[in-house]
Amino acid sequence: MLYNLPMEVKLAVSKVNKYATSESGDSVEVIERPNGGISVVMADGQSSGKAAKQVSSLVVRKVISLLSEGVRDGAAARAASDYLFTERKGKVSATLNIASIDLQTATMVITRNNPLPVYIASNQDLCTFDDECNPIGIYRDTRPLITELTLEPGLTVVLFTDGLVHAGSRSGDSLDIKTILEAYLEEAEQPNPQLLADQFLSAAMQLDRGRPVDDISVVVIQVGSEASDPVRRMSVQLPLS
Amino acid sequence: MLYNLPMEVKLAVSKVNKYATSESGDSVEVIERPNGGISVVMADGQSSGKAAKQVSSLVVRKVISLLSEGVRDGAAARAASDYLFTERKGKVSATLNIASIDLQTATMVITRNNPLPVYIASNQDLCTFDDECNPIGIYRDTRPLITELTLEPGLTVVLFTDGLVHAGSRSGDSLDIKTILEAYLEEAEQPNPQLLADQFLSAAMQLDRGRPVDDISVVVIQVGSEASDPVRRMSVQLPLS
Numbered sequence: 408m409l410y411n412l413p414m415e416v417k418l419a420v421s422k423v424n425k426y427a428t429s430e431s432g433d434s435v436e437v438i439e440r441p442n443g444g445i446s447v448v449m450a451d452g453q454s455s456g457k458a459a460k461q462v463s464s465l466v467v468r469k470v471i472s473l474l475s476e477g478v479r480d481g482a483a484a485r486a487a488s489d490y491l492f493t494e495r496k497g498k499v500s501a502t503l504n505i506a507s508i509d510l511q512t513a514t515m516v517i518t519r520n521n522p523l524p525v526y527i528a529s530n531q532d533l534c535t536f537d538d539e540c541n542p543i544g545i546y547r548d549t550r551p552l553i554t555e556l557t558l559e560p561g562l563t564v565v566l567f568t569d570g571l572v573h574a575g576s577r578s579g580d581s582l583d584i585k586t587i588l589e590a591y592l593e594e595a596e597q598p599n600p601q602l603l604a605d606q607f608l609s610a611a612m613q614l615d616r617g618r619p620v621d622d623i624s625v626v627v628i629q630v631g632s633e634a635s636d637p638v639r640r641m642s643v644q645l646p647l648s
Numbered sequence: 649m650l651y652n653l654p655m656e657v658k659l660a661v662s663k664v665n666k667y668a669t670s671e672s673g674d675s676v677e678v679i680e681r682p683n684g685g686i687s688v689v690m691a692d693g694q695s696s697g698k699a700a701k702q703v704s705s706l707v708v709r710k711v712i713s714l715l716s717e718g719v720r721d722g723a724a725a726r727a728a729s730d731y732l733f734t735e736r737k738g739k740v741s742a743t744l745n746i747a748s749i750d751l752q753t754a755t756m757v758i759t760r761n762n763p764l765p766v767y768i769a770s771n772q773d774l775c776t777f778d779d780e781c782n783p784i785g786i787y788r789d790t791r792p793l794i795t796e797l798t799l800e801p802g803l804t805v806v807l808f809t810d811g812l813v814h815a816g817s818r819s820g821d822s823l824d825i826k827t828i829l830e831a832y833l834e835e836a837e838q839p840n841p842q843l844l845a846d847q848f849l850s851a852a853m854q855l856d857r858g859r860p861v862d863d864i865s866v867v868v869i870q871v872g873s874e875a876s877d878p879v880r881r882m883s884v885q886l887p888l889s
Contacts, residue, residue, distance in 0.1 A: 418884040436679060437884055441705060443671075445886060464682060468716045475709045508886065558888070601883050608879055634887030638849055642842050643659040643678055643882050645686060645749065646875030647799070 414560055415634040416508050418447060419601035419627050421608045425455050425570070426618035432459025433568050433624040434467040437641075441477045443510030447626055448474070451502045451521075451568040453544075455622060466491055466501045466543065480505045480518045484551040488520065488543035500542040503551070504566045506628055508558065515556045515564065515628070520549065523569060526588055527554075530561035533589065560632035563592065563600075570623030571607060575614030582611055600627035655801055656875040657749050659688060660842035660868050662849045666696050666811070667859035673700025674809050674865040675708040678882075682718045684751030688867055689715070692743045692762075692809040694785075696863060707732055707742045707784065721746045721759045725792040729761065729784035741783040744792070745807045747869055749799065756797045756805060756869070761790065764810060767829055768795075771802035774830065801873035804833065804841075811864030812848060816855030823852055841868035 424431045432455045437447045448470045452462030466487050473483040484503055491501060502521035509516055517525055517536060524537035540552045556562060565588060575581050587610060591603045604625045611623055665672045673696045678688045689711045693703030707728050714724040725744055732742060743762035750757055758766055758777060765778035781793045797803060806829055816822050828851060832844045845866045852864055 414888045416884075416886040416888065418886070420880075420882040422880040423878055430684075434680065435882070437882060438677060439675065439705070445884060464680070464716075468713075472709075472713055475705075510888065601881065605879070605881075634889055637664055637887055637889065638846070638885075639661075639663040639887065640842065640845075640885040641661040641663075641676070641678060641883070643657075643686060643880075645657040645659070645880055646878055647655045647657065647751065648875055648878065 412560065413633045414558065415631040417598050417600050417629050417631060418445065419604045420447070420624065421601070421604035422624045423608060423612065423619055423622070425620065425622045428456050430457055430460045431622040432456065432463055433570070433622045434460070434463035435624050435626065436467050436471050438471045438475055440507065440509065441475060444508040446474050446480070446505055446507040447628070449504045449566060449568065449624055449626055451622070451624070453500045462491070462495070462499055462501050465494065466503055470503070470505060480507055480516050481551055481553050484518050484520055484543070485549070488549040491544035492547060495544060497545055500544045502542045502568065506564060506566060506626065513558050515558055515562060517554050517556070517564065518551045520551045523567065523572060526565040526585065527556065528563040528588065528592055529559070533585070533592070558630055560630055562630040564628045565603070566626045567607070568622065568624045570619060570621035571611055571625060573621045574611035574619065574623065577615065577620055580614050582614060598629040598631040600629045603627045653801065654874045655799065656872040658839050658841050658870050658872060659686065660845045661688070661865065662842070662845035663865045664849055664853065664860055664863070666861065666863045667856070669697050671698055671701045672863040673697065673704055674811070674863045675701070675704035676865050676867065677708050677712050679712045679716055681748065681750065682716060685749040687715050687721070687746055687748040688869070690745045690807060690809065690865055690867055692863070692865070694741045703732070703736070703740055703742050706735065707744055711744070711746060721748055721757050722792055722794050725759050725761055725784070726790070729790040732785035733788060736785060738786055741785045743783045743809065747805055747807060747867065754799050756799055756803060758795050758797070758805065759792045761792045764808065764813060767806040767826065768797065769804040769829065769833055770800070774826070774833070799871055801871055803871040805869045806844070807867045808848065809863065809865045811860060811862035812852050812866060814862045815852035815860065815864065818856065818861055821855050823855060839870040839872040841870045844868045
């Protein structure tokens with residue numbers, strides 16, 4: 408083991424469909440890494456509804472299948488890009504984010520093929536991983552941007568699809584994502600990523616008056632300073648309406 | 649849509665390693681179904697530690713990859729059996745359970761290649777799905793047992809690996825799984841499957857004096873009568889020690 412403190416990683420996903428569509432164009436899946444740790448993979452397919460879902464689901468499936476075979480995140484993202492480019496002849500794009508807790512290297516690895524930023528906070532500061540990069544599927548040789556962070560208590564990462572940024576666009580409003588994150592980091596005594604993901608989503612839905620203009624997915628990962636017990640937990644909540 | 653009530657499905661997994669082993673021989677993954685809904689796939693590889701993990705992970709990966717392509721649960725289980733039989737020449741077995749919320753049919757589909765029972769409770773009664781069946785990997789043509797249940801509020805399903813049954817075996821004790829489940833069903837006002845999964849695990853760990861004699865995984869799925877909001881949520885808690 409490369410880390411010597413007891414730590415605990417908590418991950419939360421909150422996801423809502425565009426108003427009046429039964430399928431989200433976003434796909435998010437979490438998978439165990441074969442050499443220890445977990446990865447979350449998030450894709451947003453071009454347009455919305457069934458067609459977008461097909462694309463994002465194809466991308467996420469390809470990535471999780473490669474990750475589960477031990478392929479590294481960057482190579483999996485490039486493979487997914489080539490695959491989508493080949494399948495859809497360069498006509499359909501998708502954004503792709505991967506965030507991995509890699510226990511082999513004791514790091515969090517963040518992979519972006521998404522113009523949107525990823526927010527990264529430590530106990531010291533809050534920074535934005537927003538160097539320019541392309542979605543996948545449109546060009547040959549699309550490469551992801553990758554950043555690798557040492558796993559340590561206090562590390563907090565927030566990723567999202569563009570629905571979060573588009574919220575409020577009907578009325579000319581927009582969400583101040585950074586301020587919500589800062590307020591959470593100041594107030595939260597215990598890591599509670601689900602609370603933060605839900606705060607983003609409810610603020611977005613409020614701007615859209617309960618009728619989201621786009622599919623929204625938010626992923627929050629937070630490293631805590633000690634594990635309450637040795638139990639791994641996973642939970643899912645799936646509304647059927 | 650085949651169901652006309654608003655409902656909410658909640659799923660929880662709690663998992664702990666055998667004492668003093670860094671890897672669990674159990675694998676559990678949750679995946680979105682391409683035609684709507686989710687599936688949870690749980691496998692327990694023969695023996696424990698790294699070798700068992702390899703087997704259970706191979707089985708779960710095969711099953712989720714097939715499910716994500718739209719293959720039906722029974723066919724996916726048979727494919728995983730043939731695959732393990734071929735890969736390991738019939739010398740290694742694994743138990744396999746799949747539980748799916750299938751929104752195409754508005755049912756919960758439970759697939760067993762595991763001698764251990766699955767508990768199924770509705771608002772009316774509690775029954776045990778325990779017809780005889782074989783683990784996969786040892787024989788050609790191993791078939792799963794499948795049961796299909798209408799999705800309705802109150803439906804509660806509990807599946808687990810044999811670690812839960814072996815708990816206490818060092819001291820000749822054993823867990824009364826049915827009684828714990830009955831007490832939960834009587835007391836719980838709101839569906840809280842994570843609470844129940846944790847109750848099973850902590851009772852088992854108490855019998856083993858905090859040192860589990862085997863890897864333990866518990867999956868609880870519960871259908872509630874209404875969704876609190878339209879948000880899908882997933883959360884993961886991963887202790888690193």
